[in-house]
Amino acid sequence: MGRIEEFLTHLSGERGCSENTISAYRVDLTQFKEYLGRRLSGDEDALWGRVAKNDIISYIMYLKGDREYAAATSARKVAAIRSFFHFLVAEGLIRDDPTATLDSLRVKKHLPKPMTVQDVDKLLDEAAKLITPKGLRDRAILELLYATGMRVSEVVSLRVDDVNLASASVRCWGKGSKERVIPMHQQAVASIRDYVEKGRTQLVKDADEKTLFLNMRGRPLTRQGLWLVFKEYVEKAGLSPEITPHTLRHSFATHMLDRHADLINVQKLLGHTSISTTQVYTHVSSERLREAYDESHPRAK
Numbered sequence: 001m002g003r004i005e006e007f008l009t010h011l012s013g014e015r016g017c018s019e020n021t022i023s024a025y026r027v028d029l030t031q032f033k034e035y036l037g038r039r040l041s042g043d044e045d046a047l048w049g050r051v052a053k054n055d056i057i058s059y060i061m062y063l064k065g066d067r068e069y070a071a072a073t074s075a076r077k078v079a080a081i082r083s084f085f086h087f088l089v090a091e092g093l094i095r096d097d098p099t100a101t102l103d104s105l106r107v108k109k110h111l112p113k114p115m116t117v118q119d120v121d122k123l124l125d126e127a128a129k130l131i132t133p134k135g136l137r138d139r140a141i142l143e144l145l146y147a148t149g150m151r152v153s154e155v156v157s158l159r160v161d162d163v164n165l166a167s168a169s170v171r172c173w174g175k176g177s178k179e180r181v182i183p184m185h186q187q188a189v190a191s192i193r194d195y196v197e198k199g200r201t202q203l204v205k206d207a208d209e210k211t212l213f214l215n216m217r218g219r220p221l222t223r224q225g226l227w228l229v230f231k232e233y234v235e236k237a238g239l240s241p242e243i244t245p246h247t248l249r250h251s252f253a254t255h256m257l258d259r260h261a262d263l264i265n266v267q268k269l270l271g272h273t274s275i276s277t278t279q280v281y282t283h284v285s286s287e288r289l290r291e292a293y294d295e296s297h298p299r300a301k
Contacts, residue, residue, distance in 0.1 A: 003048055004029045007087045016177050020153060028080040035059055048085075049094040056081060056098055078102075114254040115247055119239055120146055123248075126237040128191075134216065136199030138229050140191045141213060144170070145245060147188035149252035149270050152223050152245045158212040160200075165193055174271035182269055253281040 008026055011017040017025075033047070039058075040050055056078070063074045082099040089097045115123075124146065127139040144155060154172040162171045168184045184192075196212075205218030213221040221229075230245045249270070256266050267278040 003088065003093065004033065004084070006091075007084050010087060018153070018175055018177075021175075024076070025080045025083075028077045029084055032059060032077070032081055035062065048088055051085075051098050053098045053102060056102060113247070114251040115239075115243060117255060119237075119243075120248070120251055120255075122237040123233055123239060123243075126233050131198075133199040133202040136191075136195040137203065137213060137221075138233065140188075140195035140199075141226060141229060142233065142248075143188040143191040144184070145248045146252055147184045148172075148182040149249045149256075150182070151249065151271075152226050154271075156211075156213060156221050156223055156226055159210045160196065160212050161210070163192055163196075163212065165189055165196075172271075175273070178271060178273075180268065180271050250281070253278070257281050 004026065007029070008022050011025065012022055036047060036051065036055065036059075039055060040047055059081075060074060060078060063069045063077060064071075069077070082102070085094070085097045085099045088094045124139070124142055127135070127142045129135070130138070141155065144150065145152075148170060150170075150172055151174065154174060158170070158172060164170070168186065168189050169181050170184060171179065171181050173179050200212070200214060203214040203216065203218055209218065209220075211220035213226070215221045215225055227245060230248075231241075234241065234243050253266055253270060256269070257263070263275065263278060263282065266281065267275050270278060272278045
């Protein structure tokens with residue numbers, strides 16, 4: 001097993017990282033190894049001990065220049081490299097950490113742009129027009145996304161028994177396999193009940209299949225499949241093509257805070273480990289409050 005796979009096994013087993021994180025790290029570190037292979041000789045085990053800070057700086061320049069990666073993408077790749085070398089040193093596999101004095105790449109943070117309540121209504125109304133198995137499924141997905149603020153990866157991982165219609169709640173596992181139970185409003189409950197009782201029964205092919213949301217072949221709906229479903233209704237509703245499922249998550253958080261939900265409670269609903277991650281939405285709400293004030297106050301013209 002190579003050093004990269006050892007590290008990925010550590011992330012999975014010891015730190016409980018998600019499959020998506022593991023996959024991203026594998027791509028980033030493999031790309032870095034291929035780059036080093038053109039600069040440094042020797043087998044992989046010996047390679048990592050010869051990497052110097054200048055090699056990593058050159059790689060950063062390569063990402064920004066030759067590959068023209070966005071700053072956020074480059075920063076993520078460098079973060080993966082930093083974590084990898086921390087692991088190698090901690091395990092005694094190399095002596096010196098070439099990233100120890102490497103400055104973090106600065107990435108300009110853009111505030112999430114939420115949808116208006118009216119645009120959310122347009123999206124959900126569009127999904128409510130079809131009563132076919134697919135239509136019932138799609139409406140349930142969109143209602144659930146906005147009712148709970150769940151991530152796409154969490155929604156497609158749901159099993160039938162994760163949804164408790166009687167208690168109007170859904171259980172999901174977020175990043176780091178952390179479990180949380182999220183309440184749902186009755187419109188979401190009704191749409192999921194319609195899907196389970198009238199739509200899923202038409203889609204399922206295998207009686208042992210427990211995944212909640214299925215594709216038209218009766219197999220579990222993938223993240224990519226959900227994205228395509230979402231974009232279909234965004235287009236039908238005549239909304240901005242820049243709107244994504246994550247925009248609906250942003251909108252959920254912002255709309256909750258707009259209506260005076262407690263920040264700690266929103267943090268728990270979103271599954272954020274750090275309150276600082278959730279606090280970005282307070283800035284969005286403040287901006288929206290300022291816009292409303294400027295538009296409404298008689299002396300603010």
